Each structure stands twice: as C-alpha cells, then as structure tokens.
Amino acid sequence: MPLILMTGYPSSGKTTRASELKRYLEERLQQPENHSQHMTVHVVDDRSLGFTHAAYASPSAEKNLRGALLSAVERLVTKRAIVIVDGPNYIKGLRYQLYCIAREVATTHCLVHCAISPDHAREINRARAQEEEGEEEDKAYDEGLFDELVMRYEEPNPSARWDSPLFTLVQHERDALPGEAIWDAVVGRRALAPNFATAVKPPVETNYLFELDRVTQDVVARVMDAQKSGVPMYEVVVGRGKVRLPGRCLTLSELRRLRMQFTKLNKQVPLKVEAISDAFVEYLNINL
Structure with a gap:
C-alpha cells in the first residue's frame, strides 16, 4: 500500500531509477521473511496513462494527465500494493494531493528526488533526441518544453510533510539507490496518521x-x-x-x-x- 513519488528535471533519470527501485522491492518481497506481505509493485507513468511528453506543452492536456494520474493512484493504492509514480511531479500542489491520497488511506509515503544540474539534463536530453531521429520513441523532450519544465520545477522541501521523507540521488555522481532506507521508510515504518485535513471519521454534524x-x-x-x-x-x-x-x-x-x-x-x-x-x-x- 505504500506510495513512492519520483521527482526531478526532465531527463534526470527518473524512469531508470524507478525501474531499479521496482526490481529491488520485488526482490525484497520474494525473501522468505516478507512472503506474508503478499504485495505487488506497480509503476504509474505518463505512457501507461496514454500520454506523451507533449501533454506538458498544453495546459488542458496537462490537466487531463494530472486527473488521470490521481485517479490511477487512488485506484491502485491498496493494502497489497506498492505504487511508484514515475513522472516529473514538479509542482508542490500535485505532490501535496498525492500525499493526501496516501494519508487518506493511512499508508506510508516518500519522495525520491533525482538531482541533476539543468545543463547535464539538457545534454542527456539532446543525446536522446539524436538517438530517436527517424524513430517513434518519446524519451526526449522538445528543447523549448525542456526549458519550460526546468523553469516550472519546484524543488522538494524536506521540511514540508508532503515532501518527506525525502531521498535525494545525485545523478552526475551516480549515487547508489538507497533501497534499504526506502524499504524501511515505506514498508517498515508505521503508516501515516491521518491529520485534520484527511482523517476519515464519521461526520458528527448533519449539515x-x-x-x-x-x-x-x-x-x-x-x-x-x-x-x-x-x-x-x-x-x-x-x-x-x-x-x-x-x-x-x-x-x-x-x-x-x-x-x-x-x-x-x-x-x-x-x-x-x-x-x-x-x-x-x-x-x-x-x-x-
């Protein structure tokens, strides 16, 4: 039931890290001491929702993407699932909404920040664009859209409860994935206690x-x-x-x-x- 959010600039390695994390979690769940968890690991990304990078260039398309993302997470976050949201998640308001979903169902939550300089991410994006020439791949962002998304990006704040616990991976140094720490944070940690904004309790006021x-x-x-x-x-x-x-x-x-x-x-x-x-x-x- 835990919820793990990936975040970072375009072409910062979020999908690579999400796949790495998925493999790690599945291997941990296969260990004898964890068989009783009976959990599966799901990755939700733009492509699985039927969207391409072009959605971020249109306010209406991006609104539809966010709606589809929130609906998918609400549907998948169950007692027997670990959900990894692989996407930019660059707006703190969206991260807050996803955090509220986790708190609403009293599950754990964490944020994995793929930290990279804009220049390094731009180099990676350009290299991907060259590799995709003549192909139908959608890994590279349009240059203008790339710059726009970098400008829009709102850095995670570890003191904000919707951005915590925060795991920052420095990509140009290729930090090792802190798999055990993430496991402890979302599987070994006590579930989020509902607060005044999301606690499920019977409405005592009839109006x-x-x-x-x-x-x-x-x-x-x-x-x-x-x-x-x-x-x-x-x-x-x-x-x-x-x-x-x-x-x-x-x-x-x-x-x-x-x-x-x-x-x-x-x-x-x-x-x-x-x-x-x-x-x-x-x-x-x-x-x-």
Missing part, C-alpha cells in the same frame, strides 16, 4: 456539506473583497490563517477551481467544521 460549502465560499469572498480595495498586499487574513498572495491578483475562476478541488477531497473525509477554514487556507497557500 457538514452545507458548512463545507459555506465556509469555503466565505474564504473565497474575503480574498476577492480584499483585492478590490486596490491596496497592494501580500496576504489576506482569514480567521486564524493568512492566504499568501502570489504577487498578483487572483481571479475568481482560479479560486473557484481550487475550492472545488478542496471540497471534493474533503467530502468523503470529513473535517471538523471549526477546522474547515484553516484547512482551506492551508490548501490555497500550497497550490497558489
């Missing part, structure tokens, strides 16, 4: 869905009203929390989209009503 809708709409309204003042600001105080603004005015459609994502996530995993506002503010700060 929970009404309150979820009302409180999140109120947060959105407060942010929009604060922006209408025309006074430059970096944060908006909402209850006990603060919504950090990303240096620009947020649009209503942008806030509505995030509100819909948040309410969908928390309809099945009810929060305490008094925690909804703080949880939504935290969600906005992670995804804005």
Whole structure:
C-alpha cells in the first residue's frame, strides 16, 4: 500500500531509477521473511496513462494527465500494493494531493528526488533526441518544453510533510539507490496518521456539506473583497490563517477551481467544521 513519488528535471533519470527501485522491492518481497506481505509493485507513468511528453506543452492536456494520474493512484493504492509514480511531479500542489491520497488511506509515503544540474539534463536530453531521429520513441523532450519544465520545477522541501521523507540521488555522481532506507521508510515504518485535513471519521454534524460549502465560499469572498480595495498586499487574513498572495491578483475562476478541488477531497473525509477554514487556507497557500 505504500506510495513512492519520483521527482526531478526532465531527463534526470527518473524512469531508470524507478525501474531499479521496482526490481529491488520485488526482490525484497520474494525473501522468505516478507512472503506474508503478499504485495505487488506497480509503476504509474505518463505512457501507461496514454500520454506523451507533449501533454506538458498544453495546459488542458496537462490537466487531463494530472486527473488521470490521481485517479490511477487512488485506484491502485491498496493494502497489497506498492505504487511508484514515475513522472516529473514538479509542482508542490500535485505532490501535496498525492500525499493526501496516501494519508487518506493511512499508508506510508516518500519522495525520491533525482538531482541533476539543468545543463547535464539538457545534454542527456539532446543525446536522446539524436538517438530517436527517424524513430517513434518519446524519451526526449522538445528543447523549448525542456526549458519550460526546468523553469516550472519546484524543488522538494524536506521540511514540508508532503515532501518527506525525502531521498535525494545525485545523478552526475551516480549515487547508489538507497533501497534499504526506502524499504524501511515505506514498508517498515508505521503508516501515516491521518491529520485534520484527511482523517476519515464519521461526520458528527448533519449539515457538514452545507458548512463545507459555506465556509469555503466565505474564504473565497474575503480574498476577492480584499483585492478590490486596490491596496497592494501580500496576504489576506482569514480567521486564524493568512492566504499568501502570489504577487498578483487572483481571479475568481482560479479560486473557484481550487475550492472545488478542496471540497471534493474533503467530502468523503470529513473535517471538523471549526477546522474547515484553516484547512482551506492551508490548501490555497500550497497550490497558489
């Protein structure tokens, strides 16, 4: 049931490392002392979901890719599966959503960062492009898309719970895969304890869905009203929390989209009503 996320620049060796990790985990599961685990190892990547690198060049296609990825992970994360997500996972908001899936089902989670300099990754990508000339392979990224993805990449932060535990592999030095440490982190470690944002507990409030809708709409309204003042600001105080603004005015459609994502996530995993506002503010700060 553990969830392992790969992350890194394009052409940083994520797929190679994911395959290496899959082999290691399968070998460990074959050992007599682990037979009782009865686990299988799954790798979810763009190709298995029916997408190519070109999806990252189109906002709508990338949105569809992320939706397919989240659905696949939700389906595969079971008590008898280890799921490796082999992809860029370059946005902290996506890593947070995947982390929430793991926490929702009370399983373990870790992040494997394939660290490499942009120049080294670019050299590898160009070499792949030359190898693929005249072929239908899809290992190399278009040069413009490569540069765009490097610019978009949000480095993992080991102090953030959705990026921890973090295993960083320095690719140009060809670090050995810390297989045993990853095994201990996801198989030998106690499962993630649900927190206030994802804990599955019976809704004691009969009007929970009404309150979820009302409180999140109120947060959105407060942010929009604060922006209408025309006074430059970096944060908006909402209850006990603060919504950090990303240096620009947020649009209503942008806030509505995030509100819909948040309410969908928390309809099945009810929060305490008094925690909804703080949880939504935290969600906005992670995804804005």
